[in-house]
Amino acid sequence: MAKPLVVVESPAKAKTISKFLGSTFDVRASVGHVADLPSKGLAVDVENGFKPTYELTERGRQVVKDLKAALKDASELFLATDEDREGEAISWHLLENLKPKVPVKRMVFHEITAAAIDHAVNNPRGIDYGLVDAAETRRILDRLYGYEVSPVLWRRVNRGLSAGRVQSPSVRLIVQRERERIAFVSADYWDIELTTSTSPSFAATLVAVDGTRVATGRDFDANGRLAGGVVALDEASARSLATGLEQAEFTVRSVEEKPYRSSPRPPFMTSTLQQEGGRRLRLSSSQVMRVAQGLYENGYITYMRTDNNSLSEEAMTAVRAAVASEYGANFLTPQPRVYASKVKNAQEAHEAIRPTTPLRSPQQVRGELNSQELALYRLIWQRTLASQMADATGVTVSVRLGAVATDGRDGEFAASGTTITFPGYRQVYAAMATPQISDEGDDATSATEREALLPALATGDVVPVDSLEPEGHSTSPPARYTEASLVKRLEELGIGRPSTWASIIQTVQDRGYVWKKGQALVPTWTAFAVVGLLEQHFDDLVDYEFTARVETDLDAIAAGQRKKDEWLGEFYFGTRGPDGLTPAVDDGAMPGLKRLVEENLDHIDAAAINTFPLGQDSDGNEVVVKPGKFGPYVKRGEDTAGVPEDMAPDELTLDVALKLLAAPKSDEPIGELDGLPVFAKNGRFGPYVQWGTPDAPPPGFDKPKMSSLFATMSLDRITLADAEALLSLPRTLGHDPADGEPILANNGRYGPYVQKGKDYRSIDNEERLLTITLDEALALLAQPKVFRRGGQNMAAKGPLREFGTDPVSQRDVVAKDGRFGVYVTDGETNASIGRGDRIEAMTPERAYELLAIRREQVAAKGGPAKKSAAKRPTKKAPAKKAAAKKSAAKKSTS
Structure with a gap:
């Protein structure tokens, strides 16, 4: 008996939906896109309406073959891919390649539950060709951008580089932040921290001297200049004031109470989920999305690509019922909270990211999810419930203390504390002991909101003081972007879409534009060169407002307000004026990608683009840094030196560059040993000496012998004698009299050691490697085995x-x-x-x-x-590689 064929995007989703539809439906997966533009060539006819030429992917060819076979026994076809531009494009590609002879219906749902799937089956729609056009425009746009601009980067910066509509502005943001850090001038300032001996004790900070406010970090600009109307204390002044206040009597000058109220944040949308997943769980944006994808496909959460933070009526009812049941009716707001999206160009197709209904708490699904999935599910659960809970309320008390020093200066100190009288929405976080990692996270307690107690104080009270500690501070440059803060900034600027941010951030790392230092995104010098080239010659392409306007135009295409081919013509050839010939000059006009490339290519000075001045040495010689084929290097005239790969651009100062240039050159030997050259080099893992060359290794070796310098040695002062001593390692000290096994002394990745077979013991310092005797080594080996790290012995x-x-x-x-x-x-x-x-x-x-x-x-x-x-399905073997090209038939516009 024929039954409906349902095609979804992933095998996991297919498996989950099959449970709800039962054996009366045949549910299969397309495994993402089945067709795309070829990997090579433009494949877009720019002279004839920008018609693309698609080909089936290697995997898509087998998928289409299997689905065609299944269609022979199907009564109808349900295309159940995601309800967004990409999902709509996948459904269209399936329709174009399957050419079904049975009725075709578009089936959409935002959560994978029995009720949602049943509703989707009973309420199908047709293909939304507006969404298809928008998806196709975006794909062609990205191909045109990369096809025209990437070759410019190859010729003027380095081979293998790429440019992208969202990728390039994202790299520009990261580079601009690093430029700010390089230009930043640090300023020092001091204050005094007072600790009372009251019960409870509390701390207060010096805020004014003789009635003038004491400077804090925010009073200095990026050039280290101090704003007017404040006084900056230096160390001597702060210490003398603290000494002068030691015997002074501190009294309460004012006590101010203010009501405290904190409201919950909206439920998650894609951007805020990525931000909180990064802050709280330390996951990258792509990791957050992959975990969320799995939760969605297995029926735990609603669709995870959305810029809407509203809840459906059904979900609202379920959430409010869960809050009342878990915490009591007093934790609910009197009326449902309704949140409005503040995202630029927001698409309201989906509701917020939330647990599916009927709601299941993290405790109820604990046994079904791995630790990463459970942690993200818990965040979503907490955020959803909190969004409908009452405000947290309390009282914030601010106190001013004052005293006069022996030198006559008046010092005033401030302290504040908040007492939470009703936890409200915070209860859902406290109940599950969620770590409060970030002071700026959407649900984290901020520095001004932390609960703290002050003793009961009244104006005129004398406050006993336990200590007065002067504290020095330095202003800090603006923090580098993390993945979470970059997503937030892209969202604010309206660049890209929730579905693209994670992949873009991963791409800029894979392309070598950015690397991670802890959680921070650090640009490479290659990124500096690429951004500089684009800013100077293709400014519109990395202009944030222009990039955001493109997103608005894609929305207009999706809504049928603009035509795909006309818009692509303006983007590629430029907007024309009233005469249809000359370029338009109004604010919304597009300059034309092709014209920009043709007019600028011959005017790009590759040497200037790839050169970044660091300053001049004492003789007036300019020192620069340049990105190179094998990594960045500093240059002074003909003198060059490599830059360590883990050195951030803001760390490469003129002094550092001069030290790198002063170090021995790796291509110049410092002497000879047994007729073979000895080199002193700086490598990825630090400085080392090398004996011989690949063409002429030392006797008995297949390649040059190398040995790392001791921590106490300096590359610019290494001598041939030092090198010979290092190259003598490992030293054979002799043989164990008990069994004849050789005893060695050597330097390893984690420090110096002696070795007998597979038995190792650490040595307390590297220099001892050259002097330790056999008896001393045997004595060490006789001791219990310990590790020595950071000056501590551990089992x-x-x-x-x-x-x-x-x-x-x-x-x-x-x-x-x-x-x-x-x-x-x-x-x-x-x-x-x-x-x-x-x-x-x-x-x-x-x-x-x-x-x-x-x-x-x-x-x-x-x-x-x-x-x-044990219940997971076995992994299928990959399909055999094959390629089948196919020109897509133009969809009907009727």
Whole structure:
């Protein structure tokens, strides 16, 4: 008997929907797009309405073949891909390639529940060709952008680079922030912290001297200049004032009470979910979206790509009922809270990201989700419930204390504390012990809202003082973007869409424009060159307002207000004036991508684009930094030196560059040993000496011998004798009299050691490697095995470092030394340390990120992504590679 064929995007979604539809439906997956533009060539006819030529993907060819076979026994076809531009385009491509002879219906839903699927089956619609046009315009636009601009970057900066409509403005934001950091001038200022001996004790900060406000960091501009009307204390002044106040009597000058009220944030949309996932769970934007995709496809949350933060009527009722049941009716707002989206160019097709109905608490789904999925689900659950809960209320008390120093100066101190009298929406976070990681997160408690108690004080009261501590501060440059803060900024500017941000951020890292230092996004010098070129010659293409306007135009195409081919013509050839020939000059006119490239290509000075001045040396010689094929380097005349790959642009000052230039050159030997040259070099993992060359290695070696410098050695002062001593390692000290095994002394990745077979013992300093005797080594080997890290001895199986509690698994994270090197672990997941990471300098956030990446890798390989791993389907073998080109038939506009 024929039955309906339902096509969704992913196998996971197909499996979940099959449970609701039962055996009367045949549910299959397209596995994403089945067709796309070819990987090479333009494949867009710019002279004939920008008609694209599509081809089936390697996977798509087999998918289409299988679906055609299934259609032979189908009664009707339901296209059930996501209800957004990309999902609509996938449905259209399926329709164009399957050419079904049975009725075709478009089936859409925002959550995967029995009720939602039943409603979607009974209320189908047709293909929305406005959405298809918008998706196709976006795809052609990106192809035109990359096809025309990327070759310019290849010729003027470096091969393999790429430009993109959203990618390039995103890199520009990161580069601009680094420029601000480079130009920033730090300023020093001091204040005094007073600690009382009251019960409870509290701290107060100096805020005024002789009635004039004491400067804080916000009173200095980026050039280190102080604003008027404030006084900046230096160290001497702060210390003398603190000394003069030690015997003074402090009295309360004022007490002010203000009511405190804090309201919950709206339910999550894509951008805020990515931001909070980054802040609280230390996940990258792409990781957040992958985990959310899995939760959606398995029926736990609603659709995760949305810029709407409203709840449906059904969801609102369920959420308010859950709040009343869990916390009591007094925790509910009298009327439902309705939130309006503040996103530029918001598309209101979907509601907010929330748990599916009927609602299930994190405790109810704990056994069904892995730790990463559960952590993200908990965030969504808390945010959704909190959005309909009452405000948190309390009282904030502000106190001013004052005293006169022995030198006559008057010092005034301020303190404040908040007492929460009713927790309101905070109760949902407190109940689940959610870590308050960020002071600026959407649900995190801010610095001004932390609950604190002050003793009962009245004006005129004498306050006993326990200590007065002068404290020095320095102003800080603007913080680099993290993935979360970059998403927030892109959202504010209206650049890109929620569905694109995660992939864009990953792309700029994969392309070598950006690397991560902890959570911060650091631009490379190549990014500086690319952004400089685009700003100087293609300013419109990286202009934030222009990029946002493109999104508005795509929305207009989706709504049928603009025609795809006409808009693409303006973008590519430029907007024409009333005569149809000359370029238009009004504010909304497009300059024309093709014209920009043709007019600018011959005027781009590659040398200037790739040169960044650092200053002049004492002789007036200019020192610059340049991106190179093998990494950035500094240059002074013909003198060059490589820049360490982990050095951020704002760290490369003139002094640092001069030190790099002063170091011995790797291509100039410092002497010879047994007739072979000895070099002193600086490598990825620090300075080292090398004996021989690849063409002429030392006797008995297949390649040059290398040895790292001791920590006490300097590359610019290394001598041939020092090099010979280093190259003597590993030293054979002799043989163990008991069994004849050789005893070695050597320097390793984690410090100096002696070795007998597979038995190792650490040595207290590197210099001792050159003098330790056989007897001393045997004595060390006779001692119990310990690790020495950071000056502390730890048991062999103990941790090298402790990082705290992982925000996803809620387990303690430590670093250990294993068979294949050092790794971080939470006892459930092990992750090797990453390229360029140093265990001594690693932050807890980086350790959590490595674990999150490892969990994804395990899940991607078919590992235990869920606790019920035994029930997971086996991973299918990949289809054989094949390619089939096909020109897409133009869809009917009737």
